[in-house]
Amino acid sequence: MLQVKSLTKIYDGGVKALDNVSFEVPDGQFLAIIGLSGSGKSTLLRCINRLVEPTAGQILWNGEDITAASQDEMRRIRRRIGMVFQHFNLVHRSKVITNVLAGRLGYVNPAWSLMNRFPKEDIEKAIQKMKRVGIADKAYQRADELSGGQQQRVGIARALMQDPEMILADEPVASLDPVLAHSIMTHLEDINKKDGITVLCSLHFLDLVHRYAGRVVALNEGKLVFEGLPKDIDDKKFKDIYGRDAERVG
């Protein structure tokens, strides 16, 4: 269970990216986070693994206070939270398998990993995860030689290497075409359903939300403006979320 309580983030420039946001996510849920660009979706996801330091509020995960964790504790928490990014965020010049193995960095002993040595089990695990997302044959290519869809699958494999209990996906399909988008979303759905991993996924398109999400929270200018089931987003709610002038398409 993830509990976000009165979370507020004010950036150095004075932008209030999150404004007193509270919600809860039961274990094993597929939660979609929607909202316009700049509404604070990325900030929210990054506060959960503290890539961004929250200004105020609390985040509890299975009773553990993430916001109060020390640096060491934070590393232990982070290694159980996978993250998938809009721009994949792979290290371009490294091999695919190195990118995937990087998911183990929170577990392996730093001294060995600095010498680029990973335990045998981890390498086997990496191959297994790459097989799962269908890129095992690319293992020894450079990451930037892969297409966008393949790169995002590397990103997912990297997250899976962490043995995560939760995956944060920040617009994972926003830079992919619709066909690839569905393939990536299917992988995330599979992970959520088969492994019971909680998924928090920010999305742009409502049809994806309807198709994959179990529940939705919506942000508008940092405020939580909707929380409920995807089918409950009616026209009025839609305008609350996307602004008065927005038109529903499709």
Next chain:
Amino acid sequence: MKNKNDRKASPWKSIKVGLASLLVMVILAYGFQITKINLEELRSKQRQESLIRVARALAKPDFFEYDQVEEVINAPLFVPCLTDGSLPAMPNQTASNPYLVITPACANPGDTIQVEGFNFASKASGPLRFVPGNDPNNVVTLGRVNVETDSTGYFIASMILPDRQSTDMQYIRASLRRNIGLPHLTQTAHDTWDKIIETVFLALLATVFGTILAIPLSFLAARNLMKPVKSPLISISLSALGWPIGIALGFLIVREVGDISNAIGSNIWINLASVVVSPMLIWLGMRWAIPPEEINPPHLPIRLARLGVLLLGVLVGFYGFFQLASLTKIVGMNLRGALGSFGFLGNFLFQVGNIVALLTPVLGGLVAGGALGSFLGRIGQQGSEKLSAKGLKTINLFLTSIAGATILTLLGLLINWLYQIGNPLYTLWGPMAVGGLLGILLAIFSEAKEALPIGMVIYFITRTILNALRSVEALIMAIVFVIAVGIGPFAGVLALGLHTIVSLAKLYSEQVESIMSGPLEAVQATGANRLQTIVYAVIPQIIPPYISYTMYRWDINVRMSTIIGFVGGGGIGFLLQQNINLLNYRGASAQMVAIAVVVASMDYISSVLREKTI
């Protein structure tokens, strides 16, 4: 309205333009005077002559020469003709010996005579001289004409007799030289070759050492890496105390290890055994003490035991270093004698052994300093999380004042060592008091648990030092190092190396600042620590720009190393300057050609490498 405005503005505008141009003219005129621009100087006859002489010498670089033999033949004549009309005896006109024929055999000063030479070697050349007096070996020569024989060994030349009258017999002397054998390299060419090798290696060493040291510095000078580095005050002050204590302890302990290693002896077999066995011991120790993966941290006794094993492993490692140094020294010494002309390889090994033996205690100090600094820093971090704000504040007051006093005292001692002030009030007690006070103030005015941006402080200090040093030219640094370590290539290596460190660190750090932050974030999100993040997300991104900047610096260093000899820094510049001062322009030309060839070929090599790597 608008028109009026325009009309009003235009005269004022013109005056401004006029004044500005006048100012530019004045500045330029002043510049001319200051830089002493004087084209008359170029036109003066004397200057032009020496210019031509230099240009011709430069066109003939002193690389090759022939062995030469000289034939000196005298022919007598009278100047003026004797009153009794007698003429000097004709030389033997045999077909095998060279001889001269002078017509007429007597003449007045100022008359033109014709000199023919027969049976000389073909293609020989040299001066035709008038030798006064009755001694044909007289060194006084007057008048001089250069002649060259044709393929049959014949020459003909005319000569105006100088005003040297005597009733004694006088002489015309032909000293003709000719080349024998094949051309061979001159001494200048040999010297140039030696020095050009020195030059290239000077550049190579400076680039290698500069690059190695610039890499860690560039991380400290990169804003994006340093900005997130924040620590609470207690952690900072403990770490600040840990560094100097660790350095001192490490240095002393490792030197002790060195003494033990020396006591064990410099027997080649013992050395060899130690060099083989100690890495294996370390490997075993590491295998036991650093488990590959650990979900939960183990109990304290096990952790302490592991720490002990690691410590022991490090000591064994340094012992291995000393033994390795001893081994390379012995091997090098033996090879130096055995390898003959490849003896320099032995010398290299010997020197490397020496350097390793010298640097190992320093390395030990740095390792211990880093270890103790970060260990105490972590303790501080944990303390700041566990202790109450009030208790923390009290501890901070105490620790920070000690840390401040320590740092400033060390600085004071450094200043005293540099400037020899010798007044402990200024260099010991004063800094100590000021440091302690600053520490107390810092502890009072900062929140006890607040994470202070220590990363940015380090960033600014590093940047400032780099910028200050970078503005000093490598040549100036060379002058300083020549004073410190004496004339020679070592001073040049140090100067170029230092300049390489500071300028590369700046360039590198800019590359670090411009890397993509996405992968950094992604690796951080997996729970990687700071060092892992650098190794997995930063380093792969900066390798290509680092390589290309290193090549660029290599080019600069090759150029610089050719002139660093001008100030005594070794390399070919030393020869060049010497030859210019001695007006030996053919020698100087040889060195300039060598420089041009080396710079061009290094340029070419680096551009090929650059294409290959990027």
